[in-house]
Amino acid sequence: MKAIILYDTRSEGGSTDRFVESLGKSLAETGAYVEKGKCKATADYSFIQDFDVVIMGAPVYYMLVSSELLGSFFQSNLKKYLNRKKVALFLTCGSPEPMAYMMYLPQLKMHLVRNKILTEKVFTPAELSDNQAIDDYVDNILHAYKKALKTRNNNLIWADDAQELLAQIPSFFRNRIKIATEEYAEEMGYREITVAVIDEAKAELE
Ligand SMILES: Cc1cc2nc3c(=O)[nH]c(=O)nc-3n(C[C@H](O)[C@H](O)[C@H](O)COP(=O)(O)O)c2cc1C
Numbered sequence: 001m002k003a004i005i006l007y008d009t010r011s012e013g014g015s016t017d018r019f020v021e022s023l024g025k026s027l028a029e030t031g032a033y034v035e036k037g038k039c040k041a042t043a044d045y046s047f048i049q050d051f052d053v054v055i056m057g058a059p060v061y062y063m064l065v066s067s068e069l070l071g072s073f074f075q076s077n078l079k080k081y082l083n084r085k086k087v088a089l090f091l092t093c094g095s096p097e098p099m100a101y102m103m104y105l106p107q108l109k110m111h112l113v114r115n116k117i118l119t120e121k122v123f124t125p126a127e128l129s130d131n132q133a134i135d136d137y138v139d140n141i142l143h144a145y146k147k148a149l150k151t152r153n154n155n156l157i158w159a160d161d162a163q164e165l166l167a168q169i170p171s172f173f174r175n176r177i178k179i180a181t182e183e184y185a186e187e188m189g190y191r192e193i194t195v196a197v198i199d200e201a202k203a204e205l206e
Helices: 015-029 046-050 067-075 078-082 097-109 131-155 160-168 171-188 195-205
Strands: 002-007 033-038 053-061 086-092 116-123
Touching (some): 002 015, 046 078
């Protein structure tokens, strides 16, 4: 699994920076390929095409999710490249959990209605340096990711002509196209992937 941690914080070397470092290490120890990057509201996010999972989060400041992450949904191409990506969310904040789930997480989730949210967690200040809490979050991501892949592969049938078309795609791109097409078919409720479905998915993804 290739994962990118996209995050924001105003405090360089602060609690979120340290948390993201530990999260990356914990995930890498499971064999995943992990990169991390700080959000910028006007960045080019086309690079996230290369990742299977986007782990996304930030602190809350004055009741708003940190601005470079939140702003990326409005000012950059983040939303475009997140299309149908599997996403895991986290927040770091001082508020009690129910309040954070009710008031802060929706600030991210309202932009992710077409995404599969693998898991979401609000980390209290104490949990940010708690290795067990971080490992549990990583376990939840991996478990949900594997489950999502299994569900997809079990249900979909590739028609012969679609398989032939897939085989003609250079191997470097083939798996990415296969996954994107399966995700599209799953979302549309198709049980069988035909050449027409591949064309539809291609038009949608362009
Ligand atoms: C200026 C400031 C404003 C904050 N506002 C909130 C808030 O409105 N709600 C909340 O739950 N936590 C709030 N917090 C707590 C932070 O979200 C929390 O401490 C977080 O872990 C800080 O991350 P950082 O160390 O990367 O900056 C605030 C913290 C600071 C410093």
